[in-house]
Amino acid sequence: MKIVLNIPKEFVSHYNEDRFRDSLNRIKYDISDYESHPNYFMCGNYEVELIDMLLKAFDASKGGEND
Secondary structure, three states: OOOOOOOOHHHHHHHHOOHHHHHHHHHHHHHHOHHHOHHHOOOOHHHHHHHHHHHHHHHHOOOOOOO
8 A cells, every 4th residue: 555645844854864763763662661661651562563664664765745
């Protein structure tokens, strides 16, 4: 399935600098720390799998025109 995202101008440089990847990896790290603080998290394996899928999609993505 192909999904097209229109990224607002304010975030184009973030996309180009891989800052989305950095943010997703920080979220993934926080989720992996669940066992240390089980009462503070609502995320688990599904969210980690979703993040992994998004990271792969960003790797395969190509920058285009910003509307």
